[in-house]
Amino acid sequence: EPEVTQTPSHQVTQMGQEVILRCVPISNHLYFYWYRQILGQKVEFLVSFYNNEISEKSEIFDDQFSVERPDGSNFTLKIRSTKLEDSAMYFCASSPPAFMRGTDTQYFGPGTRLTVL
Amino acid sequence: AQTVTQSQPEMSVQEAETVTLSCTYDTSESDYYLFWYKQPPSRQMILVIRQEAYKQQNATENRFSVNFQKAAKSFSLKISDSQLGDAAMYFCAYRSVDFGNEKLTFGTGTRLTIIP
Numbered sequence: 183e184p185e186v187t188q189t190p191s192h193q194v195t196q197m198g199q200e201v202i203l204r205c206v207p208i209s210n211h212l213y214f215y216w217y218r219q220i221l222g223q224k225v226e227f228l229v230s231f232y233n234n235e236i237s238e239k240s241e242i243f244d245d246q247f248s249v250e251r252p253d254g255s256n257f258t259l260k261i262r263s264t265k266l267e268d269s270a271m272y273f274c275a276s277s278p279p280a281f282m283r284g285t286d287t288q289y290f291g292p293g294t295r296l297t298v299l
Numbered sequence: 300a301q302t303v304t305q306s307q308p309e310m311s312v313q314e315a316e317t318v319t320l321s322c323t324y325d326t327s328e329s330d331y332y333l334f335w336y337k338q339p340p341s342r343q344m345i346l347v348i349r350q351e352a353y354k355q356q357n358a359t360e361n362r363f364s365v366n367f368q369k370a371a372k373s374f375s376l377k378i379s380d381s382q383l384g385d386a387a388m389y390f391c392a393y394r395s396v397d398f399g400n401e402k403l404t405f406g407t408g409t410r411l412t413i414i415p
Contacts, residue, residue, distance in 0.1 A: 227402040286332045290344035
């Protein structure tokens with residue numbers, strides 16, 4: 183069964199450094215998302231991406247964050263200058279095209295644990 | 300804005316017994332989707348079950364079923380014949396049907412412990 187994959191599984195970085203988190207969505211999906219989960223808290227929406235542009239973003243997704251689909255398979259989240267409070271689990275998700283049944287369902291990757299020191 | 304509330308931070312159930320996890324939500328929309336996701340210790344988010352609000356029939360997936368009460372804005376998850384592998388955090392989530400508003404809004408989760 184197709185899965186969303188994410189790399190790396192764990193990233194440790196120094197405060198102020200740039201990080202890029204990578205995701206490979208399910209191949210025929212067209213909608214992509216990033217969420218984050220601070221340890222012990224609920225999952226929070228960051229951004230959604232469709233047709234090579236951001237379709238929605240939360241207030242968390244400020245100028246320090248950016249997303250990109252550099253090729254036909256990868257979807258990346260970049261944090262330009264990491265802060266201590268960016269330490270969290272980051273989940274990528276994808277959902278099918280509108281003409282497919284279940285387009286409302288988002289399938290999550292295993293997450294990248296980001297630790298900012 | 301929609302909100303999702305899970306009032307039970309922790310629940311426990313004896314193996315093979317049945318447990319119900321509660322979820323309520325607030326919305327002004329008439330059509331939407333509701334989901335339950337499971338997060339085991341590995342922290343992966345796994346879809347358990349989905350419900351379309353315009354369908355009155357409660358969704359069922361094997362041992363998992365929901366009790367969807369639209370008027371009460373309630374969406375509880377029932378796990379029958381609980382197994383050790385069901386131990387996890389369970390998150391309820393809401394999604395609008397509107398294009399451009401596909402984000403999931405999650406509750407705070409319920410940690411389910413299975414007692415052998």
